[in-house]
Amino acid sequence: GENVEQHPSTLSVQEGDSAVIKCTYSDSASNYFPWYKQELGKGPQLIIDIRSNVGEKKDQRIAVTLNKTAKHFSLHITETQPEDSAVYFCAASPGYSSASKIIFGSGTRLSIRP
Amino acid sequence: SAVISQKPSRDICQRGTSLTIQCQVDSQVTMMFWYRQQPGQSLTLIATANQGSEATYESGFVIDKFPISRPNLTFSTLTVSNMSPEDSSIYLCSVGRGAAADNEQFFGPGTRLTVL
Numbered sequence: 708g709e710n711v712e713q714h715p716s717t718l719s720v721q722e723g724d725s726a727v728i729k730c731t732y733s734d735s736a737s738n739y740f741p742w743y744k745q746e747l748g749k750g751p752q753l754i755i756d757i758r759s760n761v762g763e764k765k766d767q768r769i770a771v772t773l774n775k776t777a778k779h780f781s782l783h784i785t786e787t788q789p790e791d792s793a794v795y796f797c798a799a800s801p802g803y804s805s806a807s808k809i810i811f812g813s814g815t816r817l818s819i820r821p
Numbered sequence: 822s823a824v825i826s827q828k829p830s831r832d833i834c835q836r837g838t839s840l841t842i843q844c845q846v847d848s849q850v851t852m853m854f855w856y857r858q859q860p861g862q863s864l865t866l867i868a869t870a871n872q873g874s875e876a877t878y879e880s881g882f883v884i885d886k887f888p889i890s891r892p893n894l895t896f897s898t899l900t901v902s903n904m905s906p907e908d909s910s911i912y913l914c915s916v917g918r919g920a921a922a923d924n925e926q927f928f929g930p931g932t933r934l935t936v937l
Contacts, residue, residue: 804920
């Protein structure tokens with residue numbers, strides 16, 4: 708089955724700097740890669756996703772890149788702000804609808820230093 | 822995205838008892854899932870809640886311990902039975918439309934369970 712590895716487990720960056728979180732996956736059949744942000748005491752929130760037919764996707768200050776050959780994908784947050792502090796999870800799914808199982812990485816706790 | 826609510830938001834229970842968690846969605850959805858998130862850990866899928874039929878459980882999870890109901894397309898319940906301290910976790914429901922080329926899953930706020 709699919710295995711998703713995520714690193715680093717913790718990341719501290721200065722406000723205004725960029726943060727990068729990296730994930731690798733094992734199942735070459737995976738074709739959907741969402742990223743979730745979980746704030747303290749809340750459920751995970753889908754912030755951006757990418758499909759295997761796309762190499763990069765951007766939404767304001769966040770971007771995701773996907774390298775299918777190397778089986779890795781990354782989340783990039785630019786101009787970090789205090790409200791970016793949270794736990795971020797990457798995930799991978801082999802299917803073409805939400806009926807397909809999503810496998811989550813272990814999470815990265817991002818702290819933004821003022 | 823759908824608005825998802827869970828009840829209760831948190832509870833403290835005694836070992837040996839059972840707790841039923843409710844998940845309500847503001848619109849009809851095809852897919853509903855239940856996840857467990859142990860303290861400081863990632864999310865693990867417990868089961869897929871199927872409307873009108875038995876839930877589909879993942880390896881390591883059984884119906885006797887985690888019975889699930891899904892009477893319609895907007896509501897599901899998860900029961901944690903005969904609880905022990907190891908069941909202390911956040912329990913999350915998620916939903917998906919299930920349409921082709923639509924993989925998105927959205928999560929509820931979670932139920933924080935502490936078992937003494």
